[in-house]
Structure formats: structure tokens, C-alpha cells
């Protein structure tokens with residue numbers, strides 16, 4: 416199995432301060448990783464490197480076998496699907512949900528309809544259906560709720576049939592029902608052997624979808640632990656990661672954490 420992502424001693428330094436410090440991490444084909452860590456730990460920065468939008472200050476990063484710095488990132492990016500909050504503000508609000516997903520395949524040029532292919536439309540509809548958005552295809556993107564926009568964004572990220580899917584806090588800001596629905600859908604995707612390698616960032620172990628196999632725990636830009644979830648997600652590691660005593664529970668494929676009284 417080859418690696419879709421390989422970081423070796425990666426540091427990202429801004430204003431003399433390390434946002435990531437000597438991070439070494441590899442994601443193999445077909446693996447499903449979750450990244451957890453407190454606010455400011457460096458999770459988004461790590462995803463920015465993994466999506467080729469940020470180059471390491473030190474160390475090396477290879478994405479889909481291509482080393483950052485010696486590859487044309489514009490050729491690489493269509494092979495990576497990304498869904499994060501930053502994208503929500505960049506997408507045209509007046510475009511329909513269907514077109515929002517379709518434009519991932521054509522780029523956001525004014526003339527994309529000239530290259531229109533019915534097969535692409537079928538794929539976009541299929542993905543929207545998978546994410547529970549079938550009834551919203553004709554709605555304007557800007558009129559959707561946050562949960563609906565997030566599901567649209569994931570369908571859009573899958574449109575180019577990426578080899579690597581990166582999700583930055585997909586369930587943040589959703590109510591309990593929305594969160595459970597999204598976690599269930601991501602769990603179904605994770606269990607599809609044809610789905611790409613997946614990396615999902617979250618603050619909450621409750622949001623780890625069933626079927627996710629690996630976890631990377633990060634704090635202050637450093638990797639605390641990384642490996643198979645069953646071995647790595649321990650109360651000790653989680654407490655260290657978030658800097659407070661925590662207990663963990665695992666039932667029916669789902670995790671939950673609870674704080675212990677201090678003192």
C-alpha cells in the first residue's frame with residue numbers, strides 16, 4: 416500500500432514561532448484518519464500542508480507521491496478534495512446547490528456550461544443524494560442552513576473523484592441532530608472501499624465516525640500520538656492532549672469523553 420501523504424520532520428514557522436514542529440506522519444491509501452487537538456494546536460495548519468496550500472518551512476511533505484516544492488500544485492489540487500469553513504465564504508451564494516457541486520469539476524470560470532457533460536450532472540446528483548441533499552439541488556447555495564452548506568461542500572469535494580479527502584471540522588456548529596446525521600453519512604463513506612483516503616479534523620471524539628481507523632493527536636504544533644484508534648485513543652493520551660483529566664467510553668463504534676473532577 417503506498418502513502419497518499421507523507422510528512423517528514425515538517426515545521427511551519429511564522430513570525431519566528433513554530434505552528435507545526437517536526438511533524439512526521441504518513442497516511443496510506445484507503446486509511447481514514449481523524450486529527451484531534453485543542454484550539455490553536457495546529458490542526459488547520461496541518462491540513463493546509465496536506466492540501467498543498469502551505470509549504471513547510473523545514474522538512475518535506477509529499478502528497479500523492481509528489482514532493483511539495485517540486486510539483487505543479489495546480490495539477491495536484493484536483494486530486495485532493497477539501498471541505499473546510501474557509502471555502503463556505505468563497506462559493507457564490509446565488510449559484511444553485513447542483514451547480515455548486517458541478518463547478519468543482521469545471522473550475523469556477525464563467526464558461527463552464529460550454530463543457531457541460533450529462534455524466535457529470537449524474538455524478539453530482541448521486542453525491543448530493545449520498546449527503547442527504549437530493550431535495551435541495553435547485554436551491555441557491557446562499558439560502559442553505561449551515562448543516563446543509565457543509566453537506567454540499569463535502570459533495571463538492573468528492574466531485575473530482577479525489578484520491579485524498581480532507582475535512583476540517585465538518586460537524587462544527589451543527590445541532591445534535593445535524594451532527595449525528597453527518598457522522599452517520601461520513602461513517603458510511605468511510606466504510607466504502609472505493610472512497611478516497613480520508614482525514615478529518617475535530618475537537619470532539621464524539622464526532623469520530625465509525626469506520627475511521629487512525630488518529631493523530633496534536634498539541635502546540637507537536638504530534639503527541641499517532642496510530643490505530645484502538646491503541647492510540649486512550650484516556651491518558653486524550654487527557655495529555657487537552658490538558659485536563661478525561662475518561663473515555665466506546666460503545667457501538669462511537670466514542671465519548673467526559674471530564675473528571677479536578678483536584
Ligand SMILES: Nc1ncnc2c1ncn2[C@@H]1O[C@H](COP(=O)(O)OP(=O)(O)OP(=O)(O)O)[C@@H](O)[C@H]1O
Pocket residue numbers: 429430434452453454455456457458459460461618
Ligand atoms: N498566518 C499565521 N501567522 C501567525 N500565526 C498563525 C497563522 N496562522 C495560524 N496561526 C496560529 O497558529 C496556531 C495554530 O493555528 P491552527 O488554525 O492551525 O490551529 P487549530 O488547531 O486548527 O485551531 P482551532 O481548533 O482553534 O481551529 C494558532 O495559534 C494560530 O493563531
